[in-house]
Amino acid sequence: MCAWRDWPRTQDARGPGEASHGTHDFYQARARTTQRLIEEKGFCAVAAEADWPDTYRVNRYVRDRSDDVTAEESLRGFRRFPTWMWRNTAVLDFVGWLREHNDRVSGGERARAGFYGLDLYSLYRSIEEVISYLDRVDPEAAKRARERYGLHCRRQSDRQLDDPQSSAGVEVVAHPTAPVPSRDRPDS
Structure with missing residues (x-):
């Protein structure tokens, strides 16, 4: 990964990639990188290799548009294999952080970061x-x-x-x- 200061401010998208499925260290590093992109570079969307309906439930939660009260509840839609990819502590912590970030952010709905899935296995x-x-x-x-x-x-x-x-x-x-x-x- 290039030095953080060298990442251009004009870049529209970044993808930390999927170097490994299932390693806690990788999930934590990906979450930290994504947090920094949101906070320091103004990114407003997380596009995950995950089923659209499951991630859209999380999206509603992080944008305060859900009946789910906790991050854990918002992840309950992930019931299909492999649940461990999304229902793990690193993702749980990230989803909780994203909700807190969105609650703090000023600038209305458009300033809030969303969480979206790109797969349609379901x-x-x-x-x-x-x-x-x-x-x-x-x-x-x-x-x-x-x-x-x-x-x-x-x-x-x-x-x-x-x-x-x-x-x-x-x-x-x-x-x-x-x-x-x-x-x-x-x-x-």
Whole structure:
């Protein structure tokens, strides 16, 4: 890592990377680096290699928009393997710190740092979250989303494919133009 003073102030994004999964020292170092980027360089978003619905629950907590009272509660959405990547003491401490930071920061909502996930391993939970949100804010958009997701998915009440934590019970059905996942190809 380059010297901290040499990091340009104009840089829009930084990624400490994922050198190792599961080492406490790495998680602590990543948290400290991220804290410094937020405090000293004005970064306002943490993008994690994690499922979108789980991290958005944390995001709501750190931005004081959640029913969760503690950082630990906000991390309870991480139920799918590997839970240890996100439900560990280093992440718990970081989430608590981020909430405290946001509570202290002046400048309104835009000045608060968020916590976002980039993965969609929980595809069906993500679909449920999107539709649930749209049902509340724009029912017509929710209807269109159901139709569009229907191009790729078919609802089944008892079967859950990739995300056993999901209550959606949605099975992937290949759209005529969609590539077949490699695990389903006989030559893979």
